[in-house]
Amino acid sequence: MTPHPKAVLILTWGNPSRGDDALGPLCHDKLTAQKLKNVEILTDFQLQIEHCTDLENRKLVIFVDASVSAKTPFEFSKISALKDHSYNTHAVSPQALMAICETVNSSTLPECWLMEIRGYQFGLGKPLSTPAAANLEAAQQAIEDFIENKIPE
Amino acid sequence: MNLETAENPQKLKRIAIEPVTRVEGHGKVTLLQDENNQIKQARLHIAEFRGFEKFIQGRPYWELPVLVQRLCGICPVSHHLAAAKATDMLVGCEQLTPTAEKIRRLMHYGQTLQSHALHFFHLCSPDLLFGYDDDVRHRNIVGVIEDNPEIAKQGVLLRKYGQEVIRLTAGKRVHGTGAIPGGVNKSLNREEIAYLEKDISQILQWSQGAVELIKQIIEQQPDYHQSFASIESNMLSITGRNGELDIYDGDLKATDANGELIFNHVAATQYNDYLAEGIKNWSYMKFPFIKSIGAENGWYRVGPLARINNCEFINTPLAEEQRKLFRAFSPGKPVHSVLAYHWARLIELLYCAEAIEKLIQDPDIQGSELVNKGQMQATGIGILEAPRGTLFHHYEINDEGIVEKANLIVSTTNNNQAMNESIRQVAVQYLDGNELTEPLLNQVEVAIRAYDPCLSCATHAMGKMPLEIELVDIKGNTRNRLFKNSNGDFTRQPI
Numbered sequence: 001m002t003p004h005p006k007a008v009l010i011l012t013w014g015n016p017s018r019g020d021d022a023l024g025p026l027c028h029d030k031l032t033a034q035k036l037k038n039v040e041i042l043t044d045f046q047l048q049i050e051h052c053t054d055l056e057n058r059k060l061v062i063f064v065d066a067s068v069s070a071k072t073p074f075e076f077s078k079i080s081a082l083k084d085h086s087y088n089t090h091a092v093s094p095q096a097l098m099a100i101c102e103t104v105n106s107s108t109l110p111e112c113w114l115m116e117i118r119g120y121q122f123g124l125g126k127p128l129s130t131p132a133a134a135n136l137e138a139a140q141q142a143i144e145d146f147i148e149n150k151i152p153e
Numbered sequence: 154m155n156l157e158t159a160e161n162p163q164k165l166k167r168i169a170i171e172p173v174t175r176v177e178g179h180g181k182v183t184l185l186q187d188e189n190n191q192i193k194q195a196r197l198h199i200a201e202f203r204g205f206e207k208f209i210q211g212r213p214y215w216e217l218p219v220l221v222q223r224l225c226g227i228c229p230v231s232h233h234l235a236a237a238k239a240t241d242m243l244v245g246c247e248q249l250t251p252t253a254e255k256i257r258r259l260m261h262y263g264q265t266l267q268s269h270a271l272h273f274f275h276l277c278s279p280d281l282l283f284g285y286d287d288d289v290r291h292r293n294i295v296g297v298i299e300d301n302p303e304i305a306k307q308g309v310l311l312r313k314y315g316q317e318v319i320r321l322t323a324g325k326r327v328h329g330t331g332a333i334p335g336g337v338n339k340s341l342n343r344e345e346i347a348y349l350e351k352d353i354s355q356i357l358q359w360s361q362g363a364v365e366l367i368k369q370i371i372e373q374q375p376d377y378h379q380s381f382a383s384i385e386s387n388m389l390s391i392t393g394r395n396g397e398l399d400i401y402d403g404d405l406k407a408t409d410a411n412g413e414l415i416f417n418h419v420a421a422t423q424y425n426d427y428l429a430e431g432i433k434n435w436s437y438m439k440f441p442f443i444k445s446i447g448a449e450n451g452w453y454r455v456g457p458l459a460r461i462n463n464c465e466f467i468n469t470p471l472a473e474e475q476r477k478l479f480r481a482f483s484p485g486k487p488v489h490s491v492l493a494y495h496w497a498r499l500i501e502l503l504y505c506a507e508a509i510e511k512l513i514q515d516p517d518i519q520g521s522e523l524v525n526k527g528q529m530q531a532t533g534i535g536i537l538e539a540p541r542g543t544l545f546h547h548y549e550i551n552d553e554g555i556v557e558k559a560n561l562i563v564s565t566t567n568n569n570q571a572m573n574e575s576i577r578q579v580a581v582q583y584l585d586g587n588e589l590t591e592p593l594l595n596q597v598e599v600a601i602r603a604y605d606p607c608l609s610c611a612t613h614a615m616g617k618m619p620l621e622i623e624l625v626d627i628k629g630n631t632r633n634r635l636f637k638n639s640n641g642d643f644t645r646q647p648i
Contacts, residue, residue: 016328017208017223044327045229049275050267050313083299103298104306125208 004057006040008147009110011051012064013044019126020119023066023136026128027117030140036147047092052101058110060150062143063094066132067116073135075116076142081109113146115139156577158435159185159194182576182597190587192580197573197601198436209559214243214533214550218332221546224561227607229327230264230319231539231564234401235546237332238535242422243550245527246335252520253336254402259512260322260331261401261537266356266505267315268540269457269498272605273363274308277495280599281370286592304366307359311502314356318509321345336524346513353510357471360506364475364499371496382491382575382582382600385410386452387443388459389428389567391538394418396465398472398504400538406463407443407453412487415443421536424545430562440570441562452570455542456604457497462487467500469507475500491575494603529554539564541605565606575600 010031014024028043042054047063055061067075081102082095092100094114102109117139120129128136185194205224212220217236222229234257241249249257278297279287282304287296298305316326323329324339331337341349371378389407393399405424407415419427430439431448442451453459462480467473479496482488488497512518535546542564549558576597583596 015223042326046227048312049271049309050316052309053313100298100305100309103302104309124205 004040006038007059008036008039008150009054009058009061010039010041010064010143011044011047011054011061012042013047014066015045017124019121019123020129020132021066021122022128023117023119023132023139024064026136027064027115027140027143030136031143034144036144039147047094047097049092049097049100052097052104055098055101055110055112056105057107060147061110061112062115062146063112064115064117064139064143065094066119066122068119068122070116070118072118072131073138074118074142075114076139076146077114079112079114115143156192156195156580157573182601184580184584184589184597186589190585190589192585195573195577195580195597196435197569197576198438206559206561209548210556212556214240214548214554214556215334217546217548217556218334219328219330222328228264228268228539228541230260230323230329231537231544232546233323233329234261234332235535235537235539235544236548237334238402238421238537239533239546239548240334240535241336241533242535243530243533243548243554244334245530246525247527248525249336250520250522250525251517252340253523253525255512255515255517256322256337256340257332258401259341259509259518260319260329262505262508262512263315263318263322265315265400265540266360266502266509267312267319268605269502269505270308270311270315270363272540273367273495273499273502274304274311276605277602278304278308280595280602281367281495286595307362311356311359311363314352315505318349321349333524335526338523340520340523341513341518343519346518349509349513353506353513357503357506357510360499360503361471364496364503367496367499368478371492378492379490380582382578382596382603383489384491384571384574384578385489386454386571386574387415387446388462388487389443389453389455389543390460390463391421391536391543392460392464393468398460398464398467398476398501400460400501402537405536405543408463408487410487410489412462412485415445421545422532422534424534424536424547428562430566436569438566438569439562441567442570452574453567454571455564455567456494456540457501458488458491458494459542460538461497461500467504469504469511471507472500472504475503491600491603494605498605541565541607542567563607565604568604568606572601572604572606575603 012024012028014021016022016025025043028041032041079095081098083099094112098109098112118135119132181198183196183198184192187193209217209220217240218233221232221236224232237257282301283296319329320326321341323331331339387407387409389405391399391403392406393403405419405421405427406417409415416427427444428441429444430441432439440448440452442448443453444451461476467476479488479500482493531550533548537544544564545562547560548556551557579596579600584593587593
C-alpha cells in the first residue's frame, strides 16, 4: 500500500447557491486559503459513491456539511462505517460511504470525523445567513485546531 | 379507467409515498383507494425547477454556463453544456472549432457514463437483482455490496472514470468552466490523455458486462419486463443529422406509439413551434406535449428509451450491435416497456465508453483553436440530450447582455405525464383490491425509478430524508402510519 502524499483529506459538500447549504463549500474555500500542510481539501455538490476512492490510503478524513439539526455552532464527532441504508437518493451518508469504501478500496479505512455545521435557510438564491456565517468561523477554527493537534509537524 | 382525477375524492382513503426513494430529490406519490381497496386516483407530485428561471434573470449572459450548474448537483454538466450551446447562439457562433466541439462531446460522454453507471449499479440494481419484494433492509446498495461486491465496485469505478473525464475537460471537479460562449477554454494535453487512456479498456469491458447483465436479468422474466407498468407513448429526442444516436447535438425527432414519424429534422430554435407546456391544477410541474396532437394525447417520453427507439443507428460498433438486439425485443414497433429504460440506458453507457475511446485518440482534442464568435444575437437556444432526456435552455438578453427571460424545460418535466401514466398502470396491475404493503408500494417507486427522474437540486442537508406513508380512511381519519427510519427499517404506527 502506498500512503497518499497528503495524509489528511477534508471533504466538504453543498450547493453554493442554496443559502446555508454553502457552508461546506465555504469551509473548503476558507481552509484552502490557510494552505494547511499535508492536507487535501475537496468540495462537491453532494457526497457520492466515487468519493470512496478519495479516502484511499489516507490517515485522517474530515467530512464537512451543513446540518439542519446539529447543535449551534456545530457538532464534531468521530464516525464509523455503518451500513445505514441511507442511500435513498443519489447522495450517500459519510458513514455509508465508509462502508462502501471498505469493500471497494484495498487499503485500511482511515480515521474519519464528521463536522456538521448548523445552517438555517436553504432556499435557492438565498445568501449565507448571519448566524450560519458565525458558525462557519467557529467550525473552521475547530478543524484547524484539531488538525494541528492530530498531525505533528 | 381514468385514474388522474377521482370523483368524490373526499370519500376515498389517501396514501402518500413521500419522499419517493432512490431517485434524485423530493417527490411524492398520492393514491386514493375506496373502501374495497380499489385505486381511484394516482398522482406523482414533484417540487420542480421553476424558480430557477427567475434566479437566472438579471444575470449577464456570459455567466450562464457556470451559473446554471448550480441548478442541479446531479447533472450540472448537462446544464453547463445546454447553457453553453445557447450562449454560442447569443455570441453569433454558428460553428464550433473541431477542438471545442470534441472537448464538449468528451465532457458530455463522461457525464452520461457516470450518471448511467450510478443509476443502474447503485439505485436500480437492488430491485433488479433481488426483486421488488426482497426485504427492504437488504434491497439497497449495501445489500448489493454484500452479495455482489464486484458489481458494486464496477459501478463505483465506472462513475469515477466519468467524473475524471469531466474534471479534465471542465477544468475542475465541480463548478467547471470548460465550456464558454463560442467554445471551450482548454483542450487536453498529452499527460491528461494518457491518464484517460490507461483505464479505457477496462471501462469498455465493464460497460459490455453491464449490458450483458441487464439482458440476463430480462431473460429471467421476459413477460414481467415487457408488461410491468407498460404504457405506449410518443417518443421525443434529438438525433444526429443522419439519423444516428447523438446526445450532444442534432435535430428534434418525434415518433408515435407505432414508430411512425410525427416530425423530424426540427431545428432546436423551432422547438416552440412544435412543443407546448400544459398545466394542471394539482401539480407544480408542467406537462409538455406535441402541439399538433394536443395536450390529451400529445405527451411523450424522453431519455434513453426514446433515444434508442428513435435513432436509426449508433455509430459505435458494440453499441450498434446491442441496439439491434434491443429493437428485436419488440419487432415492428418501438420498445415501450418501462423497465427497458434500464436496457437502453446501458446501451448508452457502452456507447459513451466507445465514444470516449475514439475521442481520446483524436488529435483535435489537443488543438489550440478554442473559440469562434460572430454577431451578437438577442435569443439563444441550446438543446441537448441529458442523461435523463431532452433538455431545453432558452434565453433572451437585452442590449447590455443581461438575461431578461429564461425558459428551461428539463428532462424530468418532459417525462411528467409518462411517469404519472406508469404509476397508474402499477396501481391497476398490482395495488387494486390489495391491502398496501411496503413491497407493493415499492412497485410504484420501481416504475418511477426506471425514468431516473431528477426531482430537485443539490440541497441535501443532513436530517432531511424521512419517508412516511399515511393511510387515511374515508372519513379523513389517519388509520395507519408507516415510517421508514434512517437505518432503513420500517415501523408501523397504529393510531
